[in-house]
Amino acid sequence: MKHPYIFGIRHLSPAGAWHLLKFLEEKKPKLVLIEGPTDFNDQIKYLTYKSTEPPVALLAYTKEAPVRTILYPLAEYSPEYQAIVWCKTNKVECLFCDLPSDVFLAMPAGRKTVAQGEEETITVYERLDRYLGEDGHDTFWERTLEHTLNTGEYHEAANLFGENLRSCSEGSEADWEEILLRESYMRREIAKAVTRGIDPENIVVVTGAYHVKGLSDPAGHVMTEEERWQLPREEIQYTMMPYSYYKLSIQSGYGAGNRAPAYYGMLWEALKREDISYAAQCYMTKLAEYYRMEGNMTSAADVIEAVRLAGTLARMRGGRYPALRDLRDAAITCIGRGDAASIRNVMMVTEIENKLGGMPKGVSRTSIQDDFYRQLKELQLEKYYQGKVKKLQLDLRENISAEKEENAFLDLHRSNFLHQLNVLDIPFGRKELLVQEDGTWSEQWNLEWMPEMEIKLVESALRGDTVRMAAAFLLRKQAEKATEAGKLAGILERAFECGISEAVEEITKRLQALAVEAVSMKELTETAHRLSAIIRYGTVRRLDAEPLKPLLRQIFYRFCLLLPENSNSKKTASVISDMELLDRIVEANDCLEDGLWLQTVKGLVTGTDVNAKIAGFALALLLEHGIIGKEELSLEIGRRLSPGVSVDSGAGWFEGFSMKNHAVLIAKMEVWSSLDDYIIRLDEDEFKRALVVLRRAFSGYSADEKMDIAENLRILWGLDSRQVSELTDAANCSTQELSPEDQQFLEDLLRFEFEE
C-alpha cells in the first residue's frame, strides 16, 4: 500500500523550514497537509497576502466568559509558514489537518496555548539535558538538528528523535488520549484526501517529529464519521493578529514560542545562504553594534575572538557550529569582559529585536475587542457608548437589595473595568477627583467614547487577550521599569483600583525591593501614605490588603531609622511634613508600633544634632499624643528659649513647636512668659530676624487664636484691656492704614534673606 510522506519537524525551527522547502521542491506534491486546526483552513489565504508579514498568530477564543484562547504563532522561519508560502507560489493545495480549535477549546483540560503533547514529557527532556550537561532543550535541539545542511541527515535525525522520545514516554503522558485522538483525526483527513482521488504518494504531511511514528503506523485508527460528530465543541471565534518577536520570546512551552526569535531569524538567513557559520558572525556583530551604541568600547578584534571562542566551546561539546549558548558565553567572556550583567540587556535586544508582524486591514478582530464589547454589555454600560459626555455615579459597596450576585457588585466591576481601560490609556471614563476625601466607596465618572479609542484597543491586543489581562500586563511592565518606591506604590494603587489581584502580589514584591533602596524620606513617606490608603480602603474593593502590612511596617521601621539622620537637614519644611504625614499613618494603622514612633520622635526632642525647628515640631507631636509630662515640658521650653540662645535655634524652635496644639499652647501661660523673656533680650538685628520667623509661626493661627494670644500678653504685661483692644482692632484692619515707615519696614522684611 502506498503512503503519504510524513515530514517530521519541530515548530519554529529554521532548519525544519529549510529542509522542508528543499524536500517539497524535490518531491513536488499535489497536496500539503499541515498540523494545524482544520477550522483555520479559510484563513490560510490571508497568510500569503502581500501585506502579511510574519510573525503573525492564529487565534481562536471562546465567546463565553471565562474566555479561553488557543494561539498558533508563526514566524518567518516556521516550517508551517514556509510550506504555506511554497504552496501558494507553486499553486499547490494546502490544508490544515489537526483537530479543529473548537474541539481543542471544548476539551476539559482547557489548554491555553498550543500544546503539542510533548509538554508533558518534560522529565524526558530534563533527563536528557542533565545527561548532556546542557542548559535547556533548545540548546540540545539546536546542536543536534539545526546545524545540518544535509536533508537526508536531518530527516533521519528528526524522525529518530521523535521516535525515541515517543518510546520513552508513550502512554504515560497526561494527554495521551488526546494525542491518539488527534492522530486518528489527522489520519481521517489524509484518508479524505485519498478518497478525493489524490495519489498518497503526492501528499506531504508536515507534522511534529513526535507524530511521525504514530501517523506512519498502518494499523493506526482512523476516526469514523460518527466519532467525529461526538467530539465536544465550543462556540468560538477566530482571528489573526500581528505578532511580535517579543511576544514569541515570552511565551513558554514547546511550539508556543522560543527564547531568541531574532537569533533564529539569523539562523534562517544562514541556512538560506547555506553557510551556518553566518549565524554566529551575524549574532556577534549585531551584539557588538548594540553594545557600542550603549557607549561601550568593543573592537573588531573582540568580535573575532568571541566567534573563535564560541567555536571552540562548540567543539568541546562535539558540535560543528556554535549554538546560542556558546555564543552567549563567548560574548560575555570576550565582549562583556566577564561581566554578564553589563551585556545581558544587549543580548536580549540582539536575540529578540523589536520586530512586529503585520496583517492586511480588516482581517483581524482581536479578542480584546470582543472582550470589551462583551463587558460593555454585561456591565450595562452600552448606553454610555456614545460621543457625548454622560455622568455615572458608582457606589462600590455591596448592593444588598440586588437579587443576583453579579448585580450586587455591579458598580465595583464597572469601576474596575473603567480603571483598567484607563491603564491602557483608553480614557472611556474619566474619574472626577476627590468626591470623598481619600476616596472610599463613592466614585463619580464622566463617560465618553471616541473612535480613536478603538485603535488603542486593537493596539492593546498584543498585551493580552482581555482588557483585564492587558491592563495587568501593562501594570507589570510599568512596575518593572519603576525605579522609585513612591511611583511603584502609585502603580500598586492602580492595580488595586483595577481589581487585578494577581499583579498586586508581584508589584508588592518589587516594591519591597525598591523600598530597601529608597533613601529619601519623601519617597518613603509617599510610599507609606499610598500603602496606608490601600490598606484602609482595600476592603471596599474586596481585595486582600493583608500582605501589604509587613511591607508598610518595614518602611515605617526604615523611616524611624532614617529620621534621626535627616533631622539636621536644611529642608525642614519637607521633613516636618513627612513627620506629620507619618504620624497620621501610624495613628491610622494598627499594624505599626506607635511606641517605636514616639520613641524616635522623643529622640529628636532632646537630640543634640537636630534642627531646632524639627525639634520643636517633635515636641509638639509628643504634646499632641499627651505623653509628655508637665514638668518635662516646662523644662524643655525653658531650655530652648533661655537667654543667649541664637535666633535660629530659639525662634526657629518656637516656630516648629507652635505648629500644632494651638489651644493647648494658648492655655499655657508659661509658654508666653518664656517667649516674652526671650524676645526682650534680643538685640535689634536679632529681633528683626526673629520677627520674620515668629510672624511666619503665627500665620498658622486664626484671628480668634491671635486675639487669645494678645490677651495672654496683656495679662503678662499687666496692661489695660481697653488699650489693648484698640491696638488689636487696628492690627486686624487692613494694612492700608499703615504709616509709610511701617510700610517700608514691611517691604524690607519681605526682602529679608534667609539662610534656609
Next chain:
Amino acid sequence: MNEQMLRLPAEQLFQKEIDALIAAEKAPIPTGWKMSPRSVKTYICGGYVNGMEIIPKYIGQERLVEIAIATLVTDRALLLLGEPGTAKSWLSEHLAAAINGDSTKVIQGTAGTTEEQIRYSWNYAMLIAKGPSEEALVKSPIFHAMEMGTLARVEEISRCASEVQDALISILSEKRIFVPELGMEVPAQKGFSVIATANTRDKGVNEMSAALKRRFNVVVLPTPGTLEEEMYIVKTRVEQLAADSGWNAELPDTDAVEKVCTIFRELRSGETCDRSQKIKPSEGVLSAAEAISLLCNSMALAGSFGTGKVSDYELASSLQGAIIKEEKRNVFVWNEYLENVMKKRGKEWSGLYQACKELL
C-alpha cells in the same frame, strides 16, 4: 616525592589522576598540552576514568571551567576575576597542572613586583665578570614558559604597578620576548599562554589598562551558587583546619554553619534565601573564605574563653566583627537585617538574634 614539604604542587598531589587521564586519552590533544580539553575538564570538575574516581577540584559552575579551558585552546590569555575566596588561584593552579603537568611557573603580583620579574634579569656577578651572555640571563617564569610552550601564571595581577602590568602587553600580542643586550629574540612556542588572577575588591588599586584587558578573555568566578554548596565548602574546610589546630573546641554543628552561611549569602546578595524579601546588602567582603575564618574564630573564642562549644554568643561576636568591620554604614545594614529578617525567623533564630542585639 618530598614528604616534608608543607604544601605539594597540584601536579604532584594529584599525580595519579593526571597519569590515569593521560593514559586513557582518546581525543585529539592540542599542541603543547598533556591531555585533551575534555580530560582537563574531567580533572577539574571530577568524574571517572577507567574506573578510577577523579576528585572534583572546583565545586561550582562547570560551564565556567569549560569557558576557561576553551579560552586556553584558542591561545588567548585567561583572566580569572572574582571576589576574595572564590578559588581563583586554586583553579589557575589546577588548570596549569592538568594542561602542562607543571603549575610552578608562577609570578606573584605585589606592589613590589618589577618588570624584570615579568621578563628577565641578570646574574650581575656574571654580567660584570663576563659581560652580557646567555648564561648571565636570569629568565622569568614567563620567559621559560614561552621557550617551552607551556602556561605561565600571574597571581593578583592588579596589585602590580601599571608599568609592570604593561610589560605583559607586548608579550601577549607579539608572543615573543626581545633581549636587546644580546641582540636576541625568543619567540613563544605553541602552547604558551598566561593565566592571570585578579581580585574584584582590589579594583582601583592598579586598574588594568584597556590595552592589557583587551588581550585577556575574562571569566568571573562567582560566589557559591546554592546554600548547600556553600555549606559543604565551609564545613569541609573548617574540619580540615580544625583537625590540627589545638583550639580545644567542638566543631560547630550544621545548624551554626547553616546560620552563618545563610546570613552571609543574604547580606551578600541583598535578598533573603527564599527570595521573598529584599534587604540592603553589606559593603564588606562576605565570601565563603570569610565564613570559614569566622567559624574558626568562634571556635577559638569558645575554646579559650567559653565552654568549648560554639554558642550563639560566640557566633554573634564573630558575626558582628565580620560584618560591620570598620564601616559605619554596615552598622545600619546589620541593624536593619536583624530587625527585618532575623527577628521574624522564629524560635531557632531567636537565641542568635538576642545575642546579636545585645552586642549592638
